[in-house]
Amino acid sequence: MQVRRRHRVFPSRLCPLCVVALSLVVAETSRAAAPGSAQVEFNDAFLRQPGGSSLDVTRFNQGNVPLPGTYHADLQVNGVWLGMAEIDMRQSGADARNVQACFDRALLERAGVDITRLAAESADRLARAANAECLHLGDLIPGATAAFDNGEQRLDLSVPQSFLNRSARGYVDPRYWDDGVNAARLQYNASVYHADSGGVSSTQGFLGLNAGVNVGAWRFRHYGSLSHDAVSGNRYQSVQTSLQRSITTLRSQLVIGDAFTDGAMFDSFGFRGVQLATDDRMLPESQRGYAPTIHGIANSNARVQVRQNGNIIYETTVSPGPFEIDDLYATGYGGDLEVLVTEADGSVRASLVPYAPVVNALRPGLWRYSVTSGQYRNSGVHGTPYFMQATVQHGISNLVTGYGGLLAAQDYISLVLGMALNTSYGAFGADITHASTRLSSQPDRSGQSLRVSYSKQLAPTRTNLTLAAYRYSTSGFLNFADAVAIRSVDTAMNDSLPGGIRRGRLQLTVSQSLPTGYGNLYLSGSTQDYWNRGGRDTQFQAGYNNSYKRLSYGVSAARQINLGSGRWENRVMLTLGVPLGKSPLAPYSMTSMQKDSHGVTSIQESLTGALGPDNNFTYGLNAGHSSGGGSSSSSVAANAGYISPVATLSANAGTGNNYSQLGAGISGGIVAYAGGVTFMPVLGDTVAIVEAADAAGARVANANGLRLDPWGHAVVPNLMPFSRNQIEIDPKDLPFNVELRSTMQQVAPTSGAVVRVRFDTGNGGRVAILRVRTADGKPLPFGAEVFDIDGHLAGTVGQDGRLFARGLRQEAGVLTAKWGAQGADTCSFPYVLPAPADSRRAGMPFADSVCGDRASTVETAGASPGMHKENEDDVVR
Template sequence: MQVRRRQRLFPSRLCPCCVVVLSLFSASTGRAATAGSGDVEFNDAFLRQPGGGKLDVSRFNEGNVPLPGTYRADLQVNGAWLGMAEISLRQAGNDARNVQPCFDRMLVERARVDVTRLPAQSADRLAHAAMGACMTLPELVPGASAVFDNGELRLDLSVPQSFLSRSARGYVDPRYWDEGVNAARLAYNANVYHTESTGVSSTQGYLGLNAGVNIGPWRFRHYGSLSYDAVAGNRYQSVQTSLQRSITPMRSQLVVGDAFTDGAMFDSFGFRGVQLATDDRMLPESQRGYAPTVRGIANSNARVQVRQNGNLIYETTVAPGSFEIDDLYATGYGGDLEVLVTEADGSVHAFFVPYAPVVNALRPGVWRYSVTSGQYRNTGVQSTPLFVQATVQHGISNLLTGYGGWLAAQGYFSFVLGMAMNTRYGAFGADATHASTRLASQPDRSGQSVRVSYSKLVSPTRTNVTLAAYRYSTSGFLNFAEAVATRSLDDPNAAPVPGAVRRGRLQLTISQGMPAGYGNVYLSGSTQDYWNRRGRDTQYQAGYNNSYKRVSYGISAARQINLGTARWENRVMLTVGIPLGRSPHAPYAMTSLQQDSAGVMGIQESLTGTLGADSNVTYGLNASHSSGRGTVTNSVAANAGYVSPIATLTANASRGNQYSQYGAGVSGGIVAYAGGVTFTSALGDTVAIVEAADATGARVANTNGLRLDPWGHAVVPNLMPFSRNPIEIDPKGLPLDVELRSTLQQVAPTSGAVVHVRFDTGKGGRAAILRVRTPDGTPLPFGTEVFDADGNLAGTVGQDGRLLARGLTRDAGVLTAKWGPLQADTCAFRYALPASAGNPGRALPRADGVCGDLASAVVSMKRIHPDAQGAQ
């Protein structure tokens, strides 16, 4: 069978039995329509009616033909989505089955057609379209075609490449970026952690807030954290408060308030002021904001804190064993992450994760800039000097990118010049920075810093070097943060500033995929030495993971500092895991063997699993034994989590030889907009509010376990800004009297937007199962279409005269049945349903009807129900 590409052969309301039967009949005869018209001719020999009559199936020859009118539909060109568009459909000639989409200059240009490349006659036809004429796409663009998918509300265009405008893959025209609706939003993460060790108890609490208000293109954001300690009391830290918006013509973001410099050339630091900087996310296939993955090892139910530039940006509780944190916000492009792991017995370990940009290579002709002015902001120092910083990068050619910048503040000046080369062997970067610092009671400082960096994805070997960099600084060089700290302590009565002055620093982040079946390796670490003290600080996290059939195994190593003893410690852990069953909710057993540099060896056994249809319940049990340094310890621990429609709840507890611990947490988000208030278990920066009336409980396919709440609302928590994001609803399990006109929509939000995605659930009304027969008891013919008083299709008759009727707006009325082109092929019948309870249900009412003369059915219906609807 040859049919038109993507065309549906049957009406969307046709019953499944009808679709199967008609498909088999059509396929068995091999009587296909011409490829040119896309028509399909069905063999009706198997659809003989009682008495020798024939069923008219000619209406199926054109597939699901839409009615003329204006539709808001997805626009897709050569398989690429370009946004939503208003599509006008008109009937061509006298054939009601020939409905074509009309094109004007605006719609043609929106389809990325370069009108300057079209032939001369196309210009005349575009002029006719401007005067109201309906011009089809083939008339305007030779070799092009347009197919309107009525079931999916999508206009599929095929356009020869020679007529398309040149644009990068994944491009979405900025005209169709969605700024979203006005809304208020709040994401929160709260937890409490209590320990008792050797008679000393300690309780800490943490509440992280990400609050915001969206008004048009403006985004107000506030990031803060409230920390509680039974000894130190409460402390609220404002991490960042800002007002920002996208500047589309400049491909930039404007930020007013608190933020961080990007760290591409100078080291990243916090500021309070104004910043205008290029936003690479507005480019097609651009590289998104980068944040590293934090990996570590915990001996117990431990509290993990992540700090950057002195700010607490993340806190959570992890179970015993190796842990991984991969959902950090990209708060800045530079500034290493300090990770503090507080064990249940009170011991604290710390390590650093390198956080720096990749090599600054750009595509040819691309500019990137940043201008920042304001006050320096760091909670570790009291000084807040004014500064101005400007940077610029330009892709000169495929090989070379040049960049430079300067930073000026009271008593400090620095500038940088560098270049990056994008070669087949990877991206190389080299730059030199000069800095001068004026001091009052000490000699002025002046020096240079040279940096060489490299990044590369080696496809044949699957080696991904995210960053390899070495920096050498002279003894007089201070970056801006070091200069501010030095000047803040610089007075005639102060002693020389203590602290280490960095000399050389090497940092590396690499992952290596092995051949199939041999696993993968990762390494992240740094090492540095100093001018004014001996020794070298080296820290790392490394590991190897693999699996054999259903058994997974790995080995990891880490070097971190014990803050209690101020000594560096090395740890090695071997893990083996296996699922205890093959069902989706089968528990997973993990055995870990660990040893540190002090000779302490421990073994842990854990059991984890999920419960619920959406796996929204998680649990874990853990038992451990360790010995070394003359001590033997045993401990048990448990943790559980529940992802509800409105929040994520967690709890944990553990007990050892000399300590006990318990804790709990809750996280989620709230979005308030003109349509109401919606709660969610997670909330990212750019989100979508999905609204589908009466579709309570329907699953939103974008996020695991996400379903519409009792009001038909849900929040899709993480969208990609300036890119196409499909939003899909799975109708499985919905009441049959709820009908989704479309299950998929596409949105392209701007950064931080709250977009409103409304799914039409039809014209409403009830659904019922009707059994309709003629006056002599014969069932209505198979495939008969039934219409309501307004001429809308209510359903199609299936086996034994049964009909699933939808959209019944009244409990009683008259419907019209039609199975052929003649007047004799039409009849009407009345129906009466039990009174509706007012809520959509899953058990459909049933009724019988006798199909006869149209007028008598109406008169009979009005005699019984005077206000009943008539028949058309």
């Protein structure tokens, strides 16, 4: 027997105090009166009617007790959700209202109970229990309780910690990870950018694709980009094509095809082959790492590209002023990020963001490994040697982690050994790498590279020193990528890398929270020198941010290289932001002043805001002026964005003294599966397809502007793999005849999964408002429950005998009202609904009926003349 929940509904604006009183009775008893708990009696004084009898509320004394049956419900233990489970609810004893959950070994293990810790008597009962026997949680575990929330369809367990398996915060048992359904998916990001500068016109186009197919636990993925310009024409770059799946028992990912090595010990590089590596995302959330955040400054509507190992991994258009990118997909543990900012006038600036691992410390007992074999892959060089790489890390104790690795290829071998110390003074790491390279027309090279790193959060000063690392390499040391590059151009006339052979490199990332009210500081940067050329390359981004009441202000500085001139530039910027109004949709003004190392000073004023019920329309206006260096210029620009139900649209335009530019873009995703094809404005790697029949237009709370399409489908983007994700639907604007059995579910998908989340909706009948009176002309008692001919609850009587009846499955029938235990406390009355075409929300059926006098039938042929819009608003779901 499958039991589903039905919400009770009450007319409102009909004696608000009475509605509150009765609602509190039902709500509090649903929460407090668990099955088997002591009976609670409620004072019915609030529900007495002038000159009438009181309402019988004894049926609420033990809460909203469920009916016996099997429920597919949420399982929550000590306040932590553990997923969905089949719950067997049975009547205990002769009392029909004493319905409790039955427990077997499978359900106890599902709840995280350590069976070995049960008392001998409880374990014996559990082993001998037959299907006909219902074992209660309290009988098996002293002090444990189980309460079924019939309204939320949730079983709440309270279990002493001594009987539970130990697990970290955020832990989800791998048995309940969801591989999702078979599906095909496509994520796209297309843009066109046109600029006229100094009489030269250029148009650039970009199309980024992330296509894939899911079959069971297997994921086929292809990442690529198509770019176009007048010089190079069309150019398609395949970033990554692979077949992969999660290996749960090994806490690992198997990848076949194009991917990247992890960079934890050796520098990260691309390959084509096979990789089996630990996936830290399978660890509880409290044990996972981090991804870098990119800060920068733009002078106009600029294109920002992020490259790693020569591949474009991110591209977007930003407005003038400071920007931040904090949603990068991780493509490996290492490999510096090259950030290219292309301004509207064609100038390009580049900077490097260090992307290296934190100190390689692991928790005691944990292992991390990676085994990769295949062919080296880099579009910038001709050499593609075969290689094999293996790394391993092990947390030996709270203090010590040991690690090592081997990288071997034709004419190249490299070994690394290291140790990480986790101390009260911070995490220290030190390793040494030896590499030997054989060259055909030059002397062989052999050398070592020593790396020392440090990571610490300084609690007294609230300083977060994310990573400080120094690497020193001897002149004969070459990492694998450099060795391949040299071998590809190996001649007597060319014996070194064009960019230089690195000698020493220092990198630092710091964030500092100041005392309350004083803001925060951040700094990231690196400096390095070379064996075969002079000079030192230094780049950094630093800033200070704070706010005062509704004002925000900050100062930032950066050192970057201008690719057009080849010169390093230093920039400093002051910013001031203030909202122009108090409403959530009020425009926001940002003023910034910038000065660079060439004496050019510029000032920018921008105005941004959002419109629409879901903030799905955004806009921005910008104006700027710069002077210095013997010239001056002014510019204006505008941009707009719209998140539609099927795609995200954007447009931008700007003009200045010597240039003008136009741009437009569209991005979104498509998912095809057995249930149909769904379009969405945003698509991530791990997603959920929400299905709620007849609930078209309902808002999905997980993403801005996300609503169910006309077929009741929506895709929730960017779920956290191997973690709990809450999916929620807002039923605010649903038609009266659609009822959600629940508005929230939770899922724990595997990486790249397309999970299917079904919300049960009740569209089992029509709705009507009836004003019902007894045969002597008095209104039915407030709070009386009304049932249809099959015994299903149709509604509850409100003030003045008004009834909001729903779930009417027949065009004509008889309803029965009951408000007490005596035979005189019940009566029946007929109803006749109008044609469905005439029964819309704007004209809900409304009529008067007489209860107990069948001769006075009043047909509800249409909306009553007295039925106004406010009658509809009187209904509270």
